[in-house]
Amino acid sequence: MKAFHLLGAAPLYTNSFVLISDAGHAVVIDPAAEVQEYDKIFKENNATLTTILCTHGHYDHVGSAGVLSREWKARIYCEPADCRGSQLFPLKSADSGYQEGEKLTVDELTFTVWHTPGHTEGGVVLLCGDYLFVGDTVFQGSIGRTDLEGGSMQKMDASLRKLAGLPIPKETQLLPGHGDFSTLGEELANNYYIRSALRGGNADF
Known part of the structure; x- marks a missing residue:
């Protein structure tokens, strides 16, 4: 597997990721x-895009989904609740949503999916190997x-x-939609909002 990190345009600088399987099939996350x-990445690595995985439907995470899907005939995954065809949620539809706990496979790559609504109704997290x-x-x-x-x-x-209780090693790299990377263990130990949720509190944000 090869992994790549890209950034969306200023000022949001959304994190986007490309994973390429050993067989040359590419997956884009957000x-x-x-x-x-x-x-450019696909060409340089002789790869074919087959799958687009959206963690949620906000415009800054799905901006290239439609063009990439049409160009490569790639399948788009996004929860129906986040496909509203609006300014905030520009996707009108996706090829598929996600089932709780399902495993999506692209060659040797396996993505396990859990629903995590809160930021949007259709938010999910995706685990692939050492990447969350x-x-x-x-x-x-x-x-x-x-x-x-x-x-x-x-x-x-x-x-x-739910995230705190998932069977995921604490050293797993946590890759968010914006900002610096972390590990699951670091966030479980130090993230005020996770600690507050585990205490049963309701942190204002």
Whole structure:
């Protein structure tokens, strides 16, 4: 497997990721960067894009999804609740949503999916090997906003408690939708919002 990190445009600088299997099949997680940046990676690595995985449907995470899907005939995964065809949620549809706990496979790559609503109704986290793609559910030391359309602090607290209880090694690299990378263990130990949710509190954000 080869892994690549890209950034979306200023000022949000959304984190986007490309994983390429040993057989040359590419998976994009949160297609936030410019289309040509992905195409350059595919060309340089003789790869074919087959799968686009969206952690949620906000515009800064799905901006290149439609063009990439049409260009490569790639399958888009995004929860129906986040496909609203609006300015905030520009996707009108996806090829598939996610089932709780399902495993999506692309050659040797296996992605396990859990629903984590709170930032949006359709938010998910994706585990692939040593990488945990958490979108805007968790950031280093913080969490995603819950005051936008589809957001809920109550659901976010429940999702944070779920995340803390998943059977994932603490050294797993936590890759958020914005900002610096972390590990799951670091966030369980130091993230105020996760600790508050585990105490049963309701942290204001």
